[in-house]
Amino acid sequence: MDQENQIFQLAYQYVNETESSLYLTGKAGNGKTTFLRHVKSNCTKTLVVVAPTGVAAINAGGMTIHSFFQIPFGTFLPDSSDYQHFGENVINKQTLFSKIKLNSTKKKIIQELELLIIDEVSMLRSDLMDAIDTVLKFVRKSHLPFGGVQVLMIGDLFQLPPVVKDLEKKMLETYYRSPFFFDALVLQSMPVLYLELNKIYRQSEQTFIDLLNEVRHGRLNQNHFSLLNARYFPGKEKTHEQAITLTTHNYKAQQINETELNQLNAPLRTYIGEIKGDFNEKQLPVDLELHLKEGAKVMFIKNDTSHEKRYYNGKLAIIEKLLDDEVWVRDLQSGESMQVDRETWDQISYQLSKTSGQIEEKVIGQYIQYPLRLAWAITIHKSQGLTFEQAIIDAGASFAAGQVYVALSRCTSLDGIILRSTVSASALQVDPRIEGLGKRWYYNIEELKTRLTQDRKGYQLNRIRKLFDLSGLYQGARQIEEMCHQSKTLPKLTEARQMGEDLFHEATTLKKVAEKFTEELNYLLDKAVHSEDIEFIYPRIGKAIHYFINKIFQDMVLPLRNYMQQLESTVKIKKYVTVFQEQELVWSKRIDLMQTASYAGKPFLSVDILLDTRPLQPLNIPSKKLAKGESAKQSLAYFLAGKSIAEIATLRNLAMGTIEGHLAEFILQGELDIDKILQVKEVEEIKEAYARAEKNSTTEMKQLLNDKYTHGQIKCAVNHLIRSKEVELK
Structure with a gap:
């Protein structure tokens, strides 16, 4: 980073240390691309880079706006009930929600997003900027501009303008002062800092x-x-x-x-x-x-x-x-x-x-x-x-x-x-409207420096407030509770449902406690904003953090981990394990954010009481059908390790008869002794039934034995008798 370039350094401080959205501009060759690369390499926030065109996105190392947000091509009219009157390529908020196809991963990315970088923003139209705002608000369930995401806009309006066809121009004029991005409705309702790089690198004359x-x-x-x-x-x-x-x-x-x-x-x-x-x-x-x-x-x-x-x-x-x-x-x-x-x-x-x-x-x-x-x-x-x-x-x-x-x-x-x-x-x-933007958004460098101190402080205090917003933790526990209640295939189903209920109850209680504490927290933070001595905030916030991280870890993370460890090698439960692991990661991340929180460089907790929240290693959950014979080998391995047939069936999410069938094959091959499954007198009883049966039918023999033995037990005994040549195969 150019240490002598004040605007460059100031812009980076605003991006990395505040929540302020800004428009970074500058003449050709002023270092806008260099700044973008610097932010990507060094910023500590979770960020995404987008651009209006494919080539611009490739050059910026990001994605196109339409691809990332799944916004259909066309004209976006923010409040239009008669949008269809304008043609097929026109959408409003309602049709936008029906057309965007965001998968769960993309939604989570948007929910985790802290910084959105829009490169070559001069080519971005005002209606597309409002469409971005609409998607962010919708996915993040927030009424704040851009759903509370900080936005860094990079470009030069004096270079290439957005493309607007005649029909589109007529439609946009109904809602927008101009097609330029800065006249998007969302940008009228929020402060945007205007920073212009002024050091020339390309020319020297x-x-x-x-x-x-x-x-x-x-x-x-x-x-x-x-x-x-x-x-x-x-x-x-x-x-x-x-x-x-x-x-x-x-x-x-x-x-x-x-x-x-x-x-x-x-x-x-x-x-x-x-x-x-x-x-x-x-x-x-x-x-x-x-x-x-x-x-x-x-x-x-x-x-x-x-x-x-x-x-x-x-x-x-x-x-x-x-x-x-x-x-x-x-x-x-x-x-x-x-x-x-x-x-x-x-x-x-x-x-x-x-x-x-x-x-x-x-x-x-x-x-x-x-x-x-x-x-x-x-x-x-x-x-x-x-x-x-x-x-x-x-x-x-x-x-x-x-x-x-x-x-x-x-x-x-x-x-x-x-x-x-x-x-x-x-x-x-x-365009005279471009000239007017500097007057609307411009701050001189001294004003920006003064404002930075206050914005930096506000950003740090807001991060502390967000620590105690446990709505995400509550929603995750609710999802687990609903999944466990509706499931019919989870092993130890009664235990799973009880775990789900306990997690949801604990999350509900913690959410209420956090909401009550937030009232006190707001008082402390408002007082800190106007105080030079802020030492009074550390003991109370530190005590609250210590309470919440221990409750989340002991009463939510550990019970979930203990149950997940019982699912090792269980088939047909991948969707459940995926959700469990996602929530374990979210809750562990919340604990880490809390216990490493600081204000003005001073942490709230001492290092010696921090919890180790590293998640479990990924479980071995088979996602596809095992190769022929592999499933039977897994059952045998569990059996030889001392697990009962009932335990193996529960652990592997298979029927007991399937497990008995696996073991019967190994008895026939001589790899398993019958006495590990049936006593001698039980084998003799099944032998007599086999002699009376007209054919080698476990159903017929089961009836002759008055349903005393299962199909699998009978098959195990018969395979033993055939291998030992005590009976002939019928």
């Missing part, structure tokens, strides 16, 4: 920095207009090998690249990318079929991940040699040759750790391809985030606000710019 700043705001003075348009050299772009053309439309860039490639007198080679796992083909950063020729101008679209750091995102090169499995390029700046290796892009999802309960990134798919793209031309939109030494800019017919600024700011110097046409004042379009 002050005149060019000043010129870019004026272009950004659409107010270019006459002197800077002359300087900029002096970069117009008719015809020079044709002979400039080291420059890339930035143009407004995709078809223009594609046409230029195809024309230049076809003019090369060299064989065409195609390199096929490799998709592993689940990777959305619409989000591929490089073509699946990459067509190259020797002499082609290319651009790296990824930073070199090796220690050599030979290239960066946007670096230009010329294809020097192509082989079946080798690509060699010549660096346009240094002239050095290098072999390019295939790079890997990850498609991620989020999951909850089974051991810590924390949100973790999970790679669900990968795309492997050479990190190259034809680079005679590229659209201004796709150039976002790239850095060029030299560029030919064709933005005279710029069709979207901010495009001229994006194009110019890709360059490291004014001398590196070659204009294909002069830039007119009309091309420097800036």
Whole structure:
């Protein structure tokens, strides 16, 4: 982290040490991407990164908004009963709830979420921001903005705006002042801090920095207009090998690249990318079929991940040699040759750790391809985030606000710019509503520093309040109680139901005690906010924490663990064990949060009284049918270990007759003696019945014996008699 960048440090402190939501902006090359990476690597909160588009999500190391929240594509109208009047691709709150398909894991992730990072937020529309807010409130069962989640919005409104079609614009105008994210209804009801990074990393020439700043705001003075348009050299772009053309439309860039490639007198080679796992083909950063020729101008679209750091995102090169499995390029700046290796892009999802309960990134798919793209031309939109030494800019017919600024700011110097046409004042379009945002949300750095102290204190106090919100613990115990009551397959069912009732009773009692204590807690914390001496809070809160962690551990965690240990190797109960283990983890995590809680750096409990809440090792619960013979072997192992047939049946959640059938097979094979199951006189009695029976039918023999023995006992005896050749097989 740049220790001299005050805004960078201040923004990170707000993200990591407060609950304040903020919009982090800055000119191109100010370090917004660097800040995002720093937060991802260092922030202690449970966080998720999302972005409006697939490419932006891949670059940010996150997921698309629609994928993570399962929000359908279309226009979201926050309060519309006649939404259907507008067409099929329009949804309101009610239809949104009916269409989102969030599984239990995704719901738990949203419930655990503390920080939501939205990258490239300038492309996010106001209605989609409100849809995010609606989903968060719904899943988290909270009326607070974004369901109480802190939101970090990163982007630059002076670059590319959200896309709004004419019909959508008409619908949105009914509810929103503008389509920009900052006019979402949720953001009108909450404070948002506005922080602007102001240290330039991409450019060093002050005149060019000043010129870019004026272009950004659409107010270019006459002197800077002359300087900029002096970069117009008719015809020079044709002979400039080291420059890339930035143009407004995709078809223009594609046409230029195809024309230049076809003019090369060299064989065409195609390199096929490799998709592993689940990777959305619409989000591929490089073509699946990459067509190259020797002499082609290319651009790296990824930073070199090796220690050599030979290239960066946007670096230009010329294809020097192509082989079946080798690509060699010549660096346009240094002239050095290098072999390019295939790079890997990850498609991620989020999951909850089974051991810590924390949100973790999970790679669900990968795309492997050479990190190259034809680079005679590229659209201004796709150039976002790239850095060029030299560029030919064709933005005279710029069709979207901010495009001229994006194009110019890709360059490291004014001398590196070659204009294909002069830039007119009309091309420097800036929406006045964007200019007004700074006035609505802006805080100067001294105000932000002062506010940080108070917000940090409020965040710490709110974390203490949340420690004693036991509604989640109560809901978990209620779920277990209901499952045990409705179950017909759990081993020791009476014991299981009693455990469920006891856990729910204990959770109900603790919830009431916590609610009563919260009244006292609020008084203590409100007093602490306005007091310099806060020592008075430690004894009382420490005593309460000690009471709750011991009650939760002794009366909830341990009874649940004791019952779970009896389920080892039991089949057909996976859904129950999953819930039991999830709740054990949730309750243990609650204890850990309580016993490690602190305020102003001072813990409430001393280290010597902390509980060891590490969860049980995962139980061996077979999820699939065992291979033939394996189930019988498990029954035999339990039997030889001293378990009774009834105990084995309960432990394995199988019928006693099934267990007896398993043992009968081993008697026939000579691996088990009959005297471990039946006495000699009992075997003789069954032998007589076998002699009288017309066929080898346990049902017939059972009737002859007046139901004195079970089918399994009879089968065990008969198998013993057959093996010892005392009877003939009928």
